[in-house]
Amino acid sequence: MDADLQALSQAAQLRLAARAGELLRAALSGADTYVWEWDIVADELAELEQGFKLLGYSQPPPSRGALVWDALVHPEDRSVKHRAYFRHARGDSSVYEATYRARAADGQWRWLHERGRIVERDVEGRPTRLVGIQTDVTERRQVEAAAAAAVSRLVNIAAHVPGMLFQFERRADGTARFPYVSERCEALLGVPSTALMADAAAMLRRIDFADRGPMMDSIQDSMRTMAPWQLKFRVHRRDHALRWIRGSATPRLGPDGSCIWHGYFEDATEALTIEQAQQERAAAEAANRAKTDFLSRMSHELRTPLNAVLGFAQLMEVDATQPLSDDQRRRVALIRESGEHLLAMINDLLDLTSIEAGRVTLAPEAVALDPLIEDCLAMVRAGAQRDDVSLLHAPLSGLAAHIDRKRLRQVLLNLLSNAIKYNRRGGQVRVGVEREADGGLRLQVADTGVGLSEAEVGQLFQPFNRLSQARSGIEGSGIGLAVTQALVQLMGGRIEVQSALGRGSTFTVVLPAGVEPAAA
Incomplete structure (x- = not known):
């Protein structure tokens, strides 16, 4: 009776062990993993069916040797697998562990990870049995490869x-x-x-x-x-x-x-430098606009009472009912001359502020140059005779320009007035005009006056800067040449200066061919 009970107990334990083995295999299979065993002496792989099933094959071949499985391993990975086994067999590593590719039933390469241990050796220490597990890690390798590629992309992007x-x-x-x-x-x-x-x-x-x-x-x-x-x-x-x-x-x-x-x-050093420069430029432009507006308003306000002063001075000079004495006439003349000089300064200032504000409109027309030059010479001849300066002009008939008559006359009168004012007694002012090869015009006013140094030429067109003439006693505002240059540029041209101390100066107005000035 006891023997029967003992037999039944052993049978139950065997059934439980078999059941546990089935549950373990099922759990491992759900994780794409199976347990394998290799009888090294007999060269027989147990559970070979599970390995082939993991790769999608319905049945393994009849032979169960290691070479059957090795035939599925990628040729580049077989040496990796074998070296891992021999390291463990020699005792260089505590476990056998290898990751390699194997050909699946659909022709694709699947990544497998094996991990095992030699559990039996013969009396001479040679391995006889190896037990381990095998897991399909293809998806994990794909995720790792994608992560590595993403990191590589990030590194490359970050480096550039x-x-x-x-x-x-x-x-x-x-x-x-x-x-x-x-x-x-x-x-x-x-x-x-x-x-x-x-x-x-x-x-x-x-x-x-x-x-x-x-x-x-x-x-x-x-x-x-x-x-x-x-x-x-x-x-x-x-x-x-x-x-x-x-x-x-x-x-x-x-x-x-x-x-x-x-x-x-x-x-951001360069960007902030540019931003600061833009802010400073905007502030300077705003300040310049405010200055221009202020000067324009003040000039208009000053001109009204000044015209009244000039008008009364002229009336006193010609009043026959209450004639002035010689001393009074001389004093009134000084008032009138000073007022006229101040009015000329105000007019120049108004012109400069109007140009800067973009309020000057040009009216281009065909203008014969020689008659215009003669008109301007006639207007300054009295002053030239008073200062003992000769005016020379050799007319060239037929030269004309499509230009604003009023503004070109203003430019020429200013250049002639300066050429006379800063000349020497017995000196000359020569006016000429010539056509260039490209059809442009060069209008020149040359004098034999005191001349300018190279440094003074570089500052010549700065408003209110009279250079060395500020100490000469000759009246002037330092605005006229700034207005002259602005008008020439407004008409699409440029003004050039050649000068030498003690030998005079030559001002050249260059107007390009085929360019009609645009309204400002």
Whole structure:
């Protein structure tokens, strides 16, 4: 009776063991894994059917030797598999472990991972039995390959962007680190990426002392509000260069109370310099417009009372009912002459401000040049005779220009007046005009006066700058030539000057051919 019970108990245990084995195989199969055993002496692989089933085959071949399985292994991976086995067999490794490719039933290569151990050896220590598991890791390898490709792409992109990509973490205990910094770190901040990832404070030490406080405050504010972080700050690089850095990052709060920012640093030195220059230029333009508007308004306001002064002075000079004495007539003449000089200055100032404000409109027409020159010479002849200066002009009939008559007369009168005013007694003023090969015109006014130095020529057209003539006692405002140049440019031309001290000056108005001046 006891023997029967013992037999029944053993049978039950065997059934339980078989059931447990089935459950284990089922669980492993669900994980694309199976248990295998290799009888090395007999060269027989147990559970070979499971291995072929893992690869999608319905049945394995009749033979169960290791070569049957090796035939499925990728030729490039067989040596990897064999070397792993021999390392374990020699005792160089505690387990046998290899990852290789095997041909599946659909013709595709599947990645398999084997791990096993020699469980029996003969009396001479030769392996006789190897037991292990095999798992299909194809999907895991694909995920790993995709992740590696993504990392490779990120590294390549980060190496070519002008700035620096980074991850910055602020832990709950207040300590900080850079988990990731791209290769551009050293070029941008002067700190190697490895040094920055090892010590986050290495960056803080490079930041200008005045910007460290705002940097720490901005990080704290971004962590508190979870708002994107943005800041411009200065960095002292190892080459002693001071550079402006613009940073931006997006925060993400961790479950442990830490915060990590993913962001980008870029060198903003040139951009900020350009931005500052634009702001300064805009401010200068605004100030210039305000100045132009002020001068224009003041000139108009001054001209009205000045015309009244001139009018009364002229009336006093011609009043027959109350004639002036010789002294009074001389004094009134001085009032009138000074007023006329001031009025001329105001008119020049009005012209300059009108040009700068774009309020001058041109009326181009066909203008015969010789008659215009003769008219201008007639207007300045009295002054030339008074100063003992000869006016010379050799007319060339037929030369004409499509130009604004009034503005060209204004230009020529100003050049003639200066040529007479700054000449010497017994000197000459020569006026000429010629056609160039391209059809353009060159109108020249040459004098034999005091001349100018090279430095003075470079400052000649600056408003209110009379150069050395400011000390000569000759009346002038320093505005006339600025107006002259502006009018010539407005008519599509340019003005050139050749001068030498003691030998006189030549002013040339060059008007291009085929270019009609546009209204300003």
